Amino acid sequence: MNDARTPALAFCNDVDYGTWKAYVEVHGILRELGIAAEDSVFLYAPAGSELALFRDSVERKGPRHEELLEEIRSGRISVLHGAGEFSASETPVRPTRRMVAEALEYLDRTARVPSIWTNHGDEGNLSNIGGAAPTYHEGDRPDSDAYILDLLVQAGVRYFWADHHASNDFVFAWPGGGAAPASASAGRRARGGAPPPLVVEEGTRAGLRIRCFRRFRGPLPRAPDAETLAWQLAGERLDRLLEKGGVSVLYQHWYVRRDPSGRPVGGRHPALPDATVAALRRLAELARTGTLRVVGLSELLG
Ligand SMILES: [Zn+2]
Numbered sequence: 001m002n003d004a005r006t007p008a009l010a011f012c013n014d015v016d017y018g019t020w021k022a023y024v025e026v027h028g029i030l031r032e033l034g035i036a037a038e039d040s041v042f043l044y045a046p047a048g049s050e051l052a053l054f055r056d057s058v059e060r061k062g063p064r065h066e067e068l069l070e071e072i073r074s075g076r077i078s079v080l081h082g083a084g085e086f087s088a089s090e091t092p093v094r095p096t097r098r099m100v101a102e103a104l105e106y107l108d109r110t111a112r113v114p115s116i117w118t119n120h121g122d123e124g125n126l127s128n129i130g131g132a133a134p135t136y137h138e139g140d141r142p143d144s145d146a147y148i149l150d151l152l153v154q155a156g157v158r159y160f161w162a163d164h165h166a167s168n169d170f171v172f173a174w175p176g177g178g179a180a181p182a183s184a185s186a187g188r189r190a191r192g193g194a195p196p197p198l199v200v201e202e203g204t205r206a207g208l209r210i211r212c213f214r215r216f217r218g219p220l221p222r223a224p225d226a227e228t229l230a231w232q233l234a235g236e237r238l239d240r241l242l243e244k245g246g247v248s249v250l251y252q253h254w255y256v257r258r259d260p261s262g263r264p265v266g267g268r269h270p271a272l273p274d275a276t277v278a279a280l281r282r283l284a285e286l287a288r289t290g291t292l293r294v295v296g297l298s299e300l301l302g
Contacts, residue, residue: 005174007241008293009248009283010300011037012161012215014081014118015051017266018255020064023051025271026254027076033284038296040118041068041077043103044084046093051255052084056093058102072111078298080113080157082120083127083139083148095127100148104155115298117152118161131212132202133164140204149206159199159301160210166217166251170237171244172198175213175301195246199301213301215251225256225264226272230279238283242291247300 015023023039030037045052045062052062053069062068071077083095083103107113119128123136126146130137138144139152173195199213220228232250241248254276257268272280286292 005245006290006293007245007247008295008300009238009241009250010295010297011250011252012079012116012118012297013037013039013252013254014120015040015042015049016081016085016120016253016256017264018049018051019267020050020067021269022255022267022271025269029272029277029280033280034287035280035284035294036296036299037294038076038078038298039071040079040081041072041114042081042084042120044086044095044099046091047085049085053107054084054103057099058106069111072107072114075296075298078114078296079116079118080152081118082125083146085121086125086127087121088124089122091124094124094146095148096145097147097151100127101151104151108155113155113157115156116159116161116301117157119163129160129162129204129210131160131162131164131204131210133162134205137162140206140208140210142206147206149204149208149210153208153210158211160212161215162212165212165214167196167214168217168219169196169214170216170218170248171195171241171246172214172248173246175199175247195244198247198249213249215249217251222258222262223256224250224252225258226254226276227258229254230273230275233279233283235282238286238292242286249297249300 042052044054046056050064083100086095127139127148128137129139138146140149175198201209202212203209255266256264259265287294
């Protein structure tokens with residue numbers, strides 16, 4: 001029982017506060033458990049990040065540049081997390097069209113351009129995509145110096161996650177609208193109503209229509225992190241996914257822990273709390289029995 005319509009789950013992790021050591025550690029745990037999981041990368045981080053390809057220009061490479069390129073080539077990194085770390089709280093530098101054009105050209109030449117985009121951080125990240133609900137976003141505003149949507153599409157980015165695609169729904173309908181699997185639970189599915197679509201098409205101020213996907217966030221007081229991953233993977237939620245059929249995509253920041261005041265911190269070891277590793281073990285067990293597939297995000301989106 002491993003057909004394409006077995007209920008499926010994919011992770012979509014944002015690399016905020018990540019270190020190379022934490023990247024290796026978390027992916028080592030996931031690999032050991034047999035859990036498929038791709039990850040994201042920052043193009044730029046002017047203030048420095050081990051999970052950014054560059055600092056503030058393609059001439060200034062990040063400290064793990066070659067390792068990240070190899071992860072992108074292999075497909076283990078499949079997501080561009082915004083234009084990078086340009087949060088106002090981190091740096092006075094703002095992203096520009098030229099910077100993104102140079103980084104995309106570089107990636108096309110030396111590795112490949114990831115096919116998925118997720119918005120990152122606060123309003124300093126001007127190149128974020130607004131889609132159907134723009135506010136500060138200028139990445140899809142053609143008269144802005146931070147306009148990049150046409151560059152992304154030309155470079156091969158096919159799926160976008162904007163800020164308004166964070167969801168409290170855990171179960172979504174299959175992308176492409178395929179039929180749900182026939183099973184004994186079909187009646188329960190019908191009573192619960194059809195899950196909302198994972199992928200929606202949206203217009204932008206650039207006139208381009210883009211395919212957007214949703215991620216399960218949940219009504220957490222703060223953005224999901226390594227601690228709340230266990231809560232996101234709670235048994236009753238996975239049961240609902242199995243009952244309804246369909247797919248789930250988890251919004252995560254698994255390199256983020258919190259200090260007592262709730263502020264995000266990175267670089268903690270072990271990277272994942274015990275309760276989160278236990279939740280991943282239960283997920284791995286479901287995958288092993290064939291009742292649930294855990295797949296890479298690019299495979300799920302197709
Ligand atoms: Zn982020």
